[in-house]
Amino acid sequence: MNKKAIFFDIDGTLLDHDKALPASTKQAVMQLKEDGHFVGIATGRAPFMFESLRKELGIETFISFNGQYVVHEGTPIVRNALDQGELEQLIGFAREQQHPLVYMDHEGMRANTEEHQDIHAALNSLKFEHPSQDRDYYRKKPLYQTLLFCREGEEDAYKDTFPAFDFIRWHDVSTDILPAKGSKAKGIDAMVKQMGLDPEDVYVFGDGPNDVEMIQASKHGIAMGNSVPETKAVADFVTKDVSEDGVLHGLRHVGLLK
Numbered sequence: 001m002n003k004k005a006i007f008f009d010i011d012g013t014l015l016d017h018d019k020a021l022p023a024s025t026k027q028a029v030m031q032l033k034e035d036g037h038f039v040g041i042a043t044g045r046a047p048f049m050f051e052s053l054r055k056e057l058g059i060e061t062f063i064s065f066n067g068q069y070v071v072h073e074g075t076p077i078v079r080n081a082l083d084q085g086e087l088e089q090l091i092g093f094a095r096e097q098q099h100p101l102v103y104m105d106h107e108g109m110r111a112n113t114e115e116h117q118d119i120h121a122a123l124n125s126l127k128f129e130h131p132s133q134d135r136d137y138y139r140k141k142p143l144y145q146t147l148l149f150c151r152e153g154e155e156d157a158y159k160d161t162f163p164a165f166d167f168i169r170w171h172d173v174s175t176d177i178l179p180a181k182g183s184k185a186k187g188i189d190a191m192v193k194q195m196g197l198d199p200e201d202v203y204v205f206g207d208g209p210n211d212v213e214m215i216q217a218s219k220h221g222i223a224m225g226n227s228v229p230e231t232k233a234v235a236d237f238v239t240k241d242v243s244e245d246g247v248l249h250g251l252r253h254v255g256l257l258k
Contacts, residue, residue, distance in 0.1 A: 003037055004037045004038070004201045004202070005039075006039050006256065007041065007042040007191075008042065009042055009043055009211050011044075011126070011208070012207035012242055013205050013211075013224055014041070015242070016242045016243045017242065017243060021056065024248045025247040028247055041059055041061075041063065042188060043064055044168070044184075045065075046106060060073055061073055063187030065104075065145045066183060066210050067186045068179060072194050078187060082138075083179070086164045087143065088138075090161075094158075099149055099150045100113045100116045100118065100149045101148060102119060102123075102146065102147040103134075103138045104143060104147065110131050112134075118174065121173055122149065122173055145176055149174050150175065152172065165177050170208070184213065184214040200219050204221055205239075205250060206223065207227040212230055216234040219236075220236055221234065221236050222250045225244065
């Protein structure tokens with residue numbers, strides 16, 4: 001078999017509903033690497049939010065922030081930061097709406113408020129604490145993502161006002177703010193070009209709305225059984241639920257593992 005490249009989403013794909021790494025998934029990833037295949041991560045998370053997972057799996061190539069910060073074997077190859085001027089205007093708009101924000105770069109995150117229940121709720125779902133406050137964090141370094149905390153539908157006013165950004169909801173009370181037109185698919189494309197890969201040899205696994213484009217663009221797009229309907233609709237194959245050895249089942253189905 002030709003050597004393949006396999007990219008995995010994290011939440012709902014590598015990690016189960018309790019944010020744990022199933023034993024079968026870890027074993028499958030290790031077997032892929034032992035067989036000489038290339039394994040990477042494609043996630044909406046910031047790099048610092050999955051450092052321990054990378055260490056556990058021995059992976060230092062990843063697409064993070066939904067394609068805004070891409071690293072090949074520890075070296076960044078894509079850095080697509082939020083426009084600071086546009087972000088400053090959005091911060092003022094969010095202040096008027098009384099919507100808190102969390103600023104994120106590749107190394108850390110800070111909130112623009114000391115305490116907020118929505119920030120607690122959303123970040124606790126990822127097993128992270130409420131970040132410390134630093135209202136000027138966005139002025140100190142490039143930001144690749146900002147979290148906007150508002151209820152579903154309230155982001156529509158932002159979409160109409162700030163076309164330089166994409167707004168992707170990931171939680172009942174939180175929406176990602178990203179540079180417009182970025183995606184995991186574009187991050188994977190950059191990786192394919194960097195490594196000289198044949199697109200026919202690239203496989204992707206995902207489950208969420210932010211995985212639709214990369215699954216649709218891939219020659220081998222696998223959706224987890226727990227995927228949202230729009231992700232399943234564009235997949236070449238729908239495997240089992242993440243908690244039912246979904247990754248292992250999918251890899252066996254496509255012939256990458258026995």
